Amino acid sequence: MGFLDNLFGKTTKEEESMTEKLNIGIILGSTRQGRLSPQVGNWVKEIADKRGDANYEIVDIADFQLPFLGTTDGTEPGIASWNEKLANLDGFIFIVQEYNHSITGALKNALDFAREAWNNKAAGIVSYGSVGGARAAEHLRGILGELAVADVRTHPALSLFTDFENGTDFKPAEMHAGTVNEMLDQLVNWSSALKNVR
Numbered sequence: 001m002g003f004l005d006n007l008f009g010k011t012t013k014e015e016e017s018m019t020e021k022l023n024i025g026i027i028l029g030s031t032r033q034g035r036l037s038p039q040v041g042n043w044v045k046e047i048a049d050k051r052g053d054a055n056y057e058i059v060d061i062a063d064f065q066l067p068f069l070g071t072t073d074g075t076e077p078g079i080a081s082w083n084e085k086l087a088n089l090d091g092f093i094f095i096v097q098e099y100n101h102s103i104t105g106a107l108k109n110a111l112d113f114a115r116e117a118w119n120n121k122a123a124g125i126v127s128y129g130s131v132g133g134a135r136a137a138e139h140l141r142g143i144l145g146e147l148a149v150a151d152v153r154t155h156p157a158l159s160l161f162t163d164f165e166n167g168t169d170f171k172p173a174e175m176h177a178g179t180v181n182e183m184l185d186q187l188v189n190w191s192s193a194l195k196n197v198r
């Protein structure tokens with residue numbers, strides 16, 4: 001950078017991209033009617049928005065109306081929009097619910113529908129289930145390895161028995177907000193670092 005640029009604070013394109021706020025998508029993993037995932041996703045977004053360190057947005061798989069992979073000619077607009085949405089994100093928070101000890105079919109299908117748009121980005125996982133959705137979360141980590149997504153360590157795990165009243169109304173125990181923030185610290189760090197790799 002030259003003397004005048006230094007004086008007037010002109011930044012290069014590269015510097016600009018490093019100082020731009022990260023875009024982080026909060027991906028709702030379930031699509032069934034009556035699902036609990038919007039309550040959990042909105043709670044995470046509320047905590048995240050208070051930080052001011054990234055642009056956080058809810059990304060609802062249901063909105064894209066993805067067909068089951070391989071059953072159509074692939075020209076549905078939702079497939080292109082899904083890839084475009086992911087391509088514009090620097091990091092992900094997966095809201096994961098446990099179905100038969102794994103992730104939902106809807107989330108697996110959505111994961112399979114993109115490749116490059118996932119690569120060299122970071123992710124955090126917030127899960128729920130009878131044992132905090134732990135088994136589903138661990139399955140997701142294996143899938144993310146193949147998609148070259150770096151999943152951070154801290155993992156808020158919510159219990160269907162103690163964090164939801166009657167198994168439906170989300171009333172998270174106080175301690176979880178701290179764990180979400182710890183996960184977000186790691187996610188923002190890694191999402192920012194991986195921008196260099198891309």
Ligand SMILES: Cc1cc2nc3c(=O)[nH]c(=O)nc-3n(C[C@H](O)[C@H](O)[C@H](O)COP(=O)(O)O)c2cc1C
Nearest residue numbers: 030032034035036037097098099100101129130131
């Ligand atoms: C098909 C199906 C399988 C499930 N299997 C499990 C399971 O293996 N372990 C568990 O803890 N909860 C299981 N559950 C309970 C779900 O975790 C619970 O219903 C949760 O609310 C689902 O997320 P959603 O409301 O966002 O769809 C299952 C629910 C469904 C619908």
